Amino acid sequence: MSWDIVWAVVRLVVAIVIAYSVVFVAALVNILFERRMLGFLQDRLGPNRTGPQGILQSVADSFKMMGKEDFAPTAADKAMFTLAPVMVMVGAVAIQVVVPYTKGWTDQNLNVGLIYIVAITSFTVLAILLGGWASHNKYSLVGALRSAAQMISYELPMILALLVVAMAAGSLSLNAVVAAQSRYQWFAFTMPFTFLLFFIASIAELNRGPFDLPESESELVAGYGTEYSGMRFGMFFLNEYAGMTIMSMVTVTLFLGGWQGPFANALVIHGVALVPLVWFLAKVYLLVFALVWIRLSVPRLQVDQLMGFAWKVLIPLGLANILATAAVLLWAPHWKLAMAVYSWIFLIAFVGLFDAVLRWRLNRLRRRLVVLT
Amino acid sequence: MLGILKAMRTTLGHLPQRKITVQYPEQREQLPERSRGLFRVVIDPATDDPRCRACTLCETNCPVQVIRVNYESKYALPAVNEARLGRERTESQPTPDLTLLAPVVDHYRETGTGMMAVLQHTQEIYGYLPRLALQEISLETGVSLSQVYGVVSFYNQFRLSPVGRFVITVCHGTACHVAGAPLITEAFSGELGIEVGKTTSDRLFTLQTVSCVGACALAPVVRVGDDETHGRMTPDRARALVNDLKHRAEVDR
Amino acid sequence: MSDFFTTAAPDEAMALALRRIRESEEAGRGSEMAGLGFNQVVVNMGPQHPSTHGVLRLVVTLDGELVKDVIPVIGYLHRCKEKLAEKRTYFQYIPIPDRTEYVAGMNCEWGYVLTVEKLAGIQPTRRAEFIRVIMAELNRIASHQVGVGTFVADLAPLGTALVFYAFRHREKILDLFEAASGARMMFNYFRFGGVRYDLPDGWVEQCRELMLQVPAWCDEYESLVNDNAVFLQRCMGKGVISHDDVGDYAITGPNARASGVAHDLRRTRPYSVYPELDFKVCLGEHGDVLDRYQVRVDEMRESARIVLQCLDMLPGGPVQLGTLRPPYVITPPPGACYTGQENPRGEYGTYIVSDGSRYPYRLKYRDPCFVNLQLFPKLLRGNKIADAVAISGSMDLVLGGIDR
Numbered sequence A: 001m002s003w004d005i006v007w008a009v010v011r012l013v014v015a016i017v018i019a020y021s022v023v024f025v026a027a028l029v030n031i032l033f034e035r036r037m038l039g040f041l042q043d044r045l046g047p048n049r050t051g052p053q054g055i056l057q058s059v060a061d062s063f064k065m066m067g068k069e070d071f072a073p074t075a076a077d078k079a080m081f082t083l084a085p086v087m088v089m090v091g092a093v094a095i096q097v098v099v100p101y102t103k104g105w106t107d108q109n110l111n112v113g114l115i116y117i118v119a120i121t122s123f124t125v126l127a128i129l130l131g132g133w134a135s136h137n138k139y140s141l142v143g144a145l146r147s148a149a150q151m152i153s154y155e156l157p158m159i160l161a162l163l164v165v166a167m168a169a170g171s172l173s174l175n176a177v178v179a180a181q182s183r184y185q186w187f188a189f190t191m192p193f194t195f196l197l198f199f200i201a202s203i204a205e206l207n208r209g210p211f212d213l214p215e216s217e218s219e220l221v222a223g224y225g226t227e228y229s230g231m232r233f234g235m236f237f238l239n240e241y242a243g244m245t246i247m248s249m250v251t252v253t254l255f256l257g258g259w260q261g262p263f264a265n266a267l268v269i270h271g272v273a274l275v276p277l278v279w280f281l282a283k284v285y286l287l288v289f290a291l292v293w294i295r296l297s298v299p300r301l302q303v304d305q306l307m308g309f310a311w312k313v314l315i316p317l318g319l320a321n322i323l324a325t326a327a328v329l330l331w332a333p334h335w336k337l338a339m340a341v342y343s344w345i346f347l348i349a350f351v352g353l354f355d356a357v358l359r360w361r362l363n364r365l366r367r368r369l370v371v372l373t
Numbered sequence B: 001m002l003g004i005l006k007a008m009r010t011t012l013g014h015l016p017q018r019k020i021t022v023q024y025p026e027q028r029e030q031l032p033e034r035s036r037g038l039f040r041v042v043i044d045p046a047t048d049d050p051r052c053r054a055c056t057l058c059e060t061n062c063p064v065q066v067i068r069v070n071y072e073s074k075y076a077l078p079a080v081n082e083a084r085l086g087r088e089r090t091e092s093q094p095t096p097d098l099t100l101l102a103p104v105v106d107h108y109r110e111t112g113t114g115m116m117a118v119l120q121h122t123q124e125i126y127g128y129l130p131r132l133a134l135q136e137i138s139l140e141t142g143v144s145l146s147q148v149y150g151v152v153s154f155y156n157q158f159r160l161s162p163v164g165r166f167v168i169t170v171c172h173g174t175a176c177h178v179a180g181a182p183l184i185t186e187a188f189s190g191e192l193g194i195e196v197g198k199t200t201s202d203r204l205f206t207l208q209t210v211s212c213v214g215a216c217a218l219a220p221v222v223r224v225g226d227d228e229t230h231g232r233m234t235p236d237r238a239r240a241l242v243n244d245l246k247h248r249a250e251v252d253r
Numbered sequence C: 001m002s003d004f005f006t007t008a009a010p011d012e013a014m015a016l017a018l019r020r021i022r023e024s025e026e027a028g029r030g031s032e033m034a035g036l037g038f039n040q041v042v043v044n045m046g047p048q049h050p051s052t053h054g055v056l057r058l059v060v061t062l063d064g065e066l067v068k069d070v071i072p073v074i075g076y077l078h079r080c081k082e083k084l085a086e087k088r089t090y091f092q093y094i095p096i097p098d099r100t101e102y103v104a105g106m107n108c109e110w111g112y113v114l115t116v117e118k119l120a121g122i123q124p125t126r127r128a129e130f131i132r133v134i135m136a137e138l139n140r141i142a143s144h145q146v147g148v149g150t151f152v153a154d155l156a157p158l159g160t161a162l163v164f165y166a167f168r169h170r171e172k173i174l175d176l177f178e179a180a181s182g183a184r185m186m187f188n189y190f191r192f193g194g195v196r197y198d199l200p201d202g203w204v205e206q207c208r209e210l211m212l213q214v215p216a217w218c219d220e221y222e223s224l225v226n227d228n229a230v231f232l233q234r235c236m237g238k239g240v241i242s243h244d245d246v247g248d249y250a251i252t253g254p255n256a257r258a259s260g261v262a263h264d265l266r267r268t269r270p271y272s273v274y275p276e277l278d279f280k281v282c283l284g285e286h287g288d289v290l291d292r293y294q295v296r297v298d299e300m301r302e303s304a305r306i307v308l309q310c311l312d313m314l315p316g317g318p319v320q321l322g323t324l325r326p327p328y329v330i331t332p333p334p335g336a337c338y339t340g341q342e343n344p345r346g347e348y349g350t351y352i353v354s355d356g357s358r359y360p361y362r363l364k365y366r367d368p369c370f371v372n373l374q375l376f377p378k379l380l381r382g383n384k385i386a387d388a389v390a391i392s393g394s395m396d397l398v399l400g401g402i403d404r
Helices: A001-039 A057-066 A077-086 A090-095 A114-119 A122-134 A140-168 A175-178 A192-205 A233-257 A275-297 A303-330 A335-368 B004-013 B056-062 B087-091 B100-113 B115-126 B131-141 B145-154 B176-177 B181-191 B234-253 C009-025 C081-087 C104-120 C124-153 C162-181 C205-224 C230-237 C243-249 C288-312 C367-375 C378-379 C385-394 C399-403
Strands: B164-171 B206-208 B223-224 B228-230 C040-045 C056-064 C066-074 C335-345 C346-354 C362-364
Touching: A001 A057, A001 A090, A001 A233, A001 A275, A001 C399, A057 B115, A057 B164, A057 C230, A077 A090, A077 A122, A077 A233, A077 C056, A090 A122, A090 A233, A114 A122, A114 A140, A114 A175, A122 A233, A140 A175, A140 A192, A140 A233, A140 A303, A175 A233, A192 A233, A192 A303, A192 A335, A192 C081, A233 A275, A275 B004, A303 A335, A303 C230, A335 B004, A335 C230, B004 C205, B004 C230, B056 B145, B100 B115, B100 B181, B115 B131, B115 B145, B131 B145, B176 B181, B181 B206, B223 B234, B234 C124, C009 C040, C009 C056, C009 C066, C056 C385, C066 C378, C066 C385, C081 C362, C104 C124, C104 C335, C104 C346, C104 C399, C124 C162, C124 C230, C124 C288, C162 C205, C205 C230, C205 C288, C230 C243, C230 C288, C230 C385, C346 C367, C367 C399, C378 C385
Parallel strands: B164 B206
Antiparallel strands: B164 B223, B223 B228, C040 C056, C056 C066, C335 C346, C346 C362
């Protein structure tokens, strides 16, 4: 028995444990974070009675969910019904293979990291579809189909934005992407339009904020999670909150410079630097706060508006973005500066004109409806 | 987009503002003076007297058990509503010696026998249930006064007004009735000068009727107190019995 | 005329809906989602539902996503208020109109008191008239905050902070009510010939300070909604009420004014001291969902202006006539009287028939929400179910008034 194999197995187990615990801890922290943040933004305190400042609230919620009766509808497909909540976490956990938390973290250095991310984000879609189908409920199925349609529609703008990042960084590996953002040349500053596209698409991927139709309570059709209760539902629920952190981690890595920050070489243990980890987490939680903030400020999009926004606005803009970036890269003399200029112009034009165009179209619709007869 | 950014700015503007949560019950908001949500004793503007009579029905009925009615002095009666209670009734009860109640209440606390036992013992001690004794029981056991009265008024056994030294009970069961019990009751009533259920003013005799004593072979039956039973009564013998009892009372004094 | 069903026969609503589907299918109208097995489906938006305000049951016939028919079933909150009037003296009945449209209690009480005063020929004191107007307009602001808040909450549960801010501001108005009348919602404040209590010390200053903040509140609500792309997309052009509809179905209140019909009872049939006050009637142009919301926000601003004027013009004097003594029984002469009052939701009418005794012979309410509900089937037909939620929220229904 070679110690190498044992060591390899130990490392595998440790890696899996770390990956799962990051996901669960992130989910629990996010639940509390969101509830407190929502409270603060609404002029009230969030939960602050369970434990000091409400720290134990998520734990209490988990206990509550675990204590519920575990049943499945009689007509449901038992194996699939149990498999769906288990599968839904896989996406969040598996992405962590490639995300560099800090300097020297990943020896894997998967050189097709970006494609790997694109592939893994589809797992959640699979799990939701499975959940909706296994519930043997017409309305759950429709809800699951809607959710799946939403998620795959918004994967396209995500991929289009990722391609631009790959073009700018020159490689598909995430470590290379982080390295390309050295000296504070973060892609969020040099390619803000792409950042906006990716951010909006990532909110929709998470079923969060204005795109949370699949889990709406006031719409008529029930979501995919109707027949789930107790810890099964808890898995879907935790996955959504964990996804907030995980997707923010990917966004930070791609656009906000990953672990870059001052004092990057300060504390180094076993080749892993600790200070950049702090910067990484700070940036991730800034984005999580932005997700909570956006959720509070923007009402829910209806399903046709959602799909229309993806297919008629984001995807054409994403394609145009790629074409323009490619053109700049090929022909502009100082490509970084040119890319920054063009991206900011695009961003300002988009942000400025969107409302005006929308209002003009809606007023035209209004004028067609005659009130005085 | 711009509109959404404007909405986001409005929302963010609330983050540094003071939070409005009142951490009840450590902090409480001050209710305005006129608020109908405050418990308070209403003063009757006509007489400047509180309208509350400390009947403790509110304490009994409160669904969340937040009311405690405290009387002003432990050994004073609650304020008497003279419009409702006649002076005669309020002054008819002598002040009972409440130290006699101590063993009863201790027994209740040790064994947890229940209100019925307490009341029965109390009635044994005083012969009836004085109002002050009931108040003392309520204060010592923590049961609200109206609940105690609820138990007392339910059972015939408990007497709320003092009885005479000799309690004359005339049986009005079927056999006794047929044998002429109403005439006997009339004789007693005439001789003593009181109605059925009342007590003579010198506190010697109380006249009451019951449904059946269970001594039908001796019909009509009259009992005096718990110990004496007189069978085959007639109206004359009834009057003789009254005189005999009066004589006995004088001798005993 | 649309079909209403009451809880006396709730299943008949479902049966009717199913019957209509069968008839339409026999007539050869197909469906669009046949592939998934969805023909016309009858769905119950039951009495407990986060979006129907209160216990309203809507039996909705859906064709995929489109609403084909709506049958409302009401009566879950019926409390026999009109019958109660026949067994209570006029004075004993005063707390009860509060509870019909509980969100706008002051206005409802005023409607009842106004009718009885007209019937009995009682003239309230001048100071009380002004206090009444102040209370009614404050309640209008509070009621619109509820209306706008719940409407936005329908579109975006927790997705916008407006409902929290609106309710927080409303708390301040309710504190004013509590200081003046003793209660936050069921006021029991109006009396024949005046009001129950005079305003406590410092109330006028507090009220003035609050009313000066109202435009800032309205600006905040508008900043969250008016430019928001998502709101605009969900609200513009939906649920249009035309002038014909307003006339045919007798729609009143902000719902009608949003369509451009300038019918405000405070101007067309003024009562109390409204002729002396200066305010404008807020109108919308297009009659869609966004306009109804906008009219309500504008009315909040106008109400604040009215209250400020009244606070300046508030005369001294008694607030009650002092002629009524216990047991507070009045016997109006035989006759009938109707008054309409501008409730935040429309025309709130009280019709009392008196036969000269101490109890009313008949009391009938004309409730604005009940009348507005009749428009629902026409309004919701052809819209998607999500739009239906938005439209029903914008009509600002209060079930207390519909069911009484």
